[in-house]
Amino acid sequence: MPADPDRVITAARAWLGTPYHDQASLKAIGCDCLGLARGVWRDVVGPEPFLIPPYSRDWGETGPREVLAEGAAAVMIRVPPANAPPGALVLFRMERRAIAKHVGILTGPATFLHACERLGVIEQALTPAWHRRIAYAFQFPAI
Template structure:
């Protein structure tokens, strides 16, 4: 598996409508749904957790990511590479996930109403709390 495989899987999600706890490509995905789709497509395991609220609290999302055997933490946020999974914070606890494609992000974004890819601006980069890498990347 390569970063290109991860990005190809993430880009399959583009245009899918945003739906909280959505897991169906073309019908509805949330930011976790995009990560789950990628994990399934590249064959690394199952990231899915159900029953979460729109604003995770008490480190819920970070704990869930830390417990995934298919992911490993990247020591420094600035060491992110294309294909890495980004944990992001808008306010309070981290509550958003995106796949980095280098200078762009791929994610299901409620404000846009769909899965999209856009530039990783300074504002978006400042939201990154933690970076995770799929194990087994070549």
Template structure:
């Protein structure tokens, strides 16, 4: 069980599990490896399937809620389970602003330069990429925020 692992080992498991999803098609609201997943359910599956977070399901949610509302729905799910950190480490969560709210997330696989695994609708799949190479995510107004399940050292 992951509870017996060190933080370093647990973070490595999170990164490995996130990478296992690479190539899974993007599908809003789905959470089936190899079949379909969106960015929110990718985070849920990775952290639940590694045993770090008890099972929960944030669905249903409309695909375009972030375009029409100001409430930080996605951050609400994170803030009850994580803490915000200034400097991410592998296995942490990155959130970026899309539309009116923080509504796109991924799992950090490298902090400098920032690389993440995320289910990205323009790519139509789960991909791993440096944020600096993604024209949408690298824009300054996206203002990435980072969250961690682990306490500061």
């Protein structure tokens, strides 16, 4: 059963303005896109189910496994990207042949929240350029 999307969105918006910091996950102190998702997990679901190993910042990284998607699939509810509702975690493939490496949380039918290197955590329009990069979508589970 999925978590209440309003609860997920409220938790995610509480991170707005958090500065960008690679591989961090501290509200109002610093986070990257995965750190934002981890923080929302803690706020909505509870303790993180496993430790996150260090990871590369390379959006062009290729490989035989979708490590981020596999990790999300182990603990979240997978949904088709075309039907991802507000409150869903979306994984973006930033380069055509690369693995999905960027994470956001849908806040409405045409908006999402994510952490950007120069801007920190922001909410913005899910433009066609962003929308076509969605490779996977997941819902947070209810506790």
